[in-house]
Amino acid sequence: MALSNANNGATNVAARLQKELMDIMTNPTPGITAFPSSENLTIWTATIEGPSGTPYEALVFKLSFEFPATYPYSPPNVLFKTPIYHPNVDFSGRICLDILKDKWSAVYNIGTVLLSLQSLLGEPNNSSPLNGEAAELWDNDMLEYKRKVAARHKTPEELDAA
Amino acid sequence: MSSPEPIPPPNDRRGSRASSNADISVQDGNGVMVGGPPGSPSPLQIRASNSLNSKNRRRPIAKQPPDVHLLEYCHTPDSNLVCLICHSPFDKPVKLLCDHYFCRQCLEHAWAAQQDGEKTCPTCRSKVDVDKDLRPVPRIIETMLDELVVKCPNSKSGCDWSDQRANVHDHVMLYCVYTLVQCPSYDCRLHISQKDFHKGCLHYTVSCENCHTSMMMKDLEGHQRTDCPGRSTNCPHCSAEVLRLDFQAHVKEACPKVVIPCSGAVLSCTFTAERAEVASHQETCVVAKLAPHFQEQQARIERSEARLEPLSRRVGILEDGLSNITSMLYPANSEPSLPLSEPLDPTSLEAFPPAHLTAASDFRLSPNPFPSVPQNDVPQTTQPPFDSQIHHLLTMHDSLREEVSRITNALGELDGRTNMMIINESQRQKDEMLHTNAAINSMRMQLHWLMSATLSNRNAAGSSTARASASTAAASGSANSATRGASASAGLGNRATASATLHAPLRRLSDSTRQDTKL
Numbered sequence: 231m232a233l234s235n236a237n238n239g240a241t242n243v244a245a246r247l248q249k250e251l252m253d254i255m256t257n258p259t260p261g262i263t264a265f266p267s268s269e270n271l272t273i274w275t276a277t278i279e280g281p282s283g284t285p286y287e288a289l290v291f292k293l294s295f296e297f298p299a300t301y302p303y304s305p306p307n308v309l310f311k312t313p314i315y316h317p318n319v320d321f322s323g324r325i326c327l328d329i330l331k332d333k334w335s336a337v338y339n340i341g342t343v344l345l346s347l348q349s350l351l352g353e354p355n356n357s358s359p360l361n362g363e364a365a366e367l368w369d370n371d372m373l374e375y376k377r378k379v380a381a382r383h384k385t386p387e388e389l390d391a392a
Numbered sequence: 393m394s395s396p397e398p399i400p401p402p403n404d405r406r407g408s409r410a411s412s413n414a415d416i417s418v419q420d421g422n423g424v425m426v427g428g429p430p431g432s433p434s435p436l437q438i439r440a441s442n443s444l445n446s447k448n449r450r451r452p453i454a455k456q457p458p459d460v461h462l463l464e465y466c467h468t469p470d471s472n473l474v475c476l477i478c479h480s481p482f483d484k485p486v487k488l489l490c491d492h493y494f495c496r497q498c499l500e501h502a503w504a505a506q507q508d509g510e511k512t513c514p515t516c517r518s519k520v521d522v523d524k525d526l527r528p529v530p531r532i533i534e535t536m537l538d539e540l541v542v543k544c545p546n547s548k549s550g551c552d553w554s555d556q557r558a559n560v561h562d563h564v565m566l567y568c569v570y571t572l573v574q575c576p577s578y579d580c581r582l583h584i585s586q587k588d589f590h591k592g593c594l595h596y597t598v599s600c601e602n603c604h605t606s607m608m609m610k611d612l613e614g615h616q617r618t619d620c621p622g623r624s625t626n627c628p629h630c631s632a633e634v635l636r637l638d639f640q641a642h643v644k645e646a647c648p649k650v651v652i653p654c655s656g657a658v659l660s661c662t663f664t665a666e667r668a669e670v671a672s673h674q675e676t677c678v679v680a681k682l683a684p685h686f687q688e689q690q691a692r693i694e695r696s697e698a699r700l701e702p703l704s705r706r707v708g709i710l711e712d713g714l715s716n717i718t719s720m721l722y723p724a725n726s727e728p729s730l731p732l733s734e735p736l737d738p739t740s741l742e743a744f745p746p747a748h749l750t751a752a753s754d755f756r757l758s759p760n761p762f763p764s765v766p767q768n769d770v771p772q773t774t775q776p777p778f779d780s781q782i783h784h785l786l787t788m789h790d791s792l793r794e795e796v797s798r799i800t801n802a803l804g805e806l807d808g809r810t811n812m813m814i815i816n817e818s819q820r821q822k823d824e825m826l827h828t829n830a831a832i833n834s835m836r837m838q839l840h841w842l843m844s845a846t847l848s849n850r851n852a853a854g855s856s857t858a859r860a861s862a863s864t865a866a867a868s869g870s871a872n873s874a875t876r877g878a879s880a881s882a883g884l885g886n887r888a889t890a891s892a893t894l895h896a897p898l899r900r901l902s903d904s905t906r907q908d909t910k911l
Contacts (some may be wrong), residue, residue, distance in 0.1 A: 232630045241462060241782070242461060242462075244833070245461065245478075246478055249479040250479065250481065253479070302477060303502055303504065303505055304505065322412040335502070335512075335515070336476075336477040336498065336501070336515045337477055337515050339479075344808055
């Protein structure tokens with residue numbers, strides 16, 4: 231009904247994103263940041279820290295969020311901006327995660343998506359990998375996996391320089 | 393910002409309805425006259441002019457009701473009252489079987505993406521039957537939501553109203569002067585604050601005379617009040633800094649140094665000084681104290697005179713109509729000063745119009761709605777004293793209409809009386825019929841008794857003496873019945889005698905015919 235009303239939809243998206251921003255600013259979650267770009271409220275940049283006890287420990291990953299006009303009824307488009315070696319992320323940063331596709335629900339928000347991605351780092355879904363080699367190494371050769379992760383990773387400063 | 397009374401938009405239908413009521417009540421006030429004044433519009437015309445399609449009618453004012461999802465709350469709402477989908481306090485919440493709450497609209501949007509029959513709860517993914525599993529939320533939740541304090545959605549335009557959420561709809565739709573309405577100009581598709589509606593279309597570009605910035609006319613005032621760099625000036629009289637916008641009002645009403653006359657000037661007080669001095673003068677000036685009363689009286693006199701003028705015109709019209717009716721009713725009458733009587737009831741008395749009889753005829757006739765007209769006011773002309781022929785015709789038409797309605801009433805009354813008479817008459821007929829029926833019935837009973845007595849007698853007498861005894865019994869039966877005064881049964885008895893002389897089977901036949909006759 232109101233989905234057809236593009237103008238109304240846009241104001242609703244903006245209103246909801248403002249509230250999410252307020253939420254994140256007032257109740258920050260450790261290891262997670264998110265902030266909209268200066269000119270467009272529907273494009274956000276976020277960072278997550280690799281969870282401890284995983285090959286990604288102490289690494290920081292940058293992500294980009296792009297919210298459609300139908301948000302929160304359709305999922306945001308999320309990409310890893312930092313190169314990451316992971317079974318469910320391809321080399322251009324695209325993520326294979328069900329809640330960002332068909333299992334999306336309107337009650338998810340930026341915080342919950344970032345938390346899900348954080349846990350995905352420690353528990354990859356190896357049954358449907360985008361990166362087959364990574365899935366195999368995760369199961370069989372953790373040392374080599376860690377080496378590959380470290381080799382591929384870039385700090386945010388390096389990213390900005392590039 | 394809440395005013396005690398709703399601000400009706402300039403073309404609100406309520407306003408026009410009120411005025412039409414006033415018109416109709418005026419009509420009712422004249423109801424004792426024949427029809428109404430000839431020149432006044434009929435109730436039908438009034439209704440037509442107030443209808444939607446009238447050319448006076450403007451397009452309706454469409455206001456956008458406030459979107460509850462976009463309201464700004466004065467305090468951070470309880471997180472338990474916040475919808476997980478829109479992240480604002482619930483709007484028309486519903487409850488799912490799994491005890492999760494959502495705004496109805498949010499839930500509908502979330503389900504729009506899902507296939508029918510596969511709708512799930514957005515929180516727990518449990519399956520939901522859309523037709524059955526939507527439940528109303530507890531009353532207390534709705535009350536808590538209604539009590540949340542919100543700001544007016546027009547707060548950015550300057551409205552500083554804030555109150556419970558339950559009232560925001562009424563505030564925006566009825567009271568808030570900042571609510572956007574359609575521009576009053578027909579060829580303008582833009583919107584404008586309700587407070588500026590009466591100023592006409594303000595959607596044209598102007599240039600601020602102080603800073604030469606271009607803007608729309610509707611934004612000019614706000615610009616000159618808050619934004620314009622050259623918005624302030626110094627009053628030449630009191631050297632206080634005032635907004636250019638308010639300068640005129642300042643000089644006229646507030647500036648203490650402006651030279652003004654005493655307020656008693658209308659009553660010839662000649663004192664003139666600076667405002668501050670005048671104020672102290674007016675404390676003692678008798679004339680200044682009287683001035684408000686004087687002005688009030690003056691205004692009242694003017695109002696009365698304004699009211700008097702249409703009234704006198706109406707009286708003129710009515711007098712004309714009256715004299716016309718008089719001349720119409722008594723065209724051959726040489727003395728038009730006779731009081732009017734009912735047009736349908738001209739009595740022989742009027743044919744002889746000596747003046748001393750007028751009082752008697754007046755008394756005898758039904759109450760006369762017309763005041764008697766002095767003789768010198770009725771011109772003796774064949775031409776009716778009307779502005780136009782149409783007025784004359786209208787008056788005639790109205791009097792005829794009155795007569796017709798009187799005839800209709802009389803007819804109805806007559807009809808009712810006739811009906812009553814017929815009913816009474818038929819009632820009497822029915823009663824008589826009942827009596828007759830009862831009499832016939834009693835006779836039939838007697839006859840039956842006689843017949844059975846005859847039959848038993850004949851059976852007892854045996855076959856040899858059957859004929860003789862039957863004839864005797866029948867004869868005695870007929871005699872019996874005759875003595876009881878029923879002449880009809882005597883004939884029947886004779887027939888029974890005749891049939892008794894025939895064979896037995898034949899008697900049965902006659903018996904049945906007799907039954908038919910009785911019935």
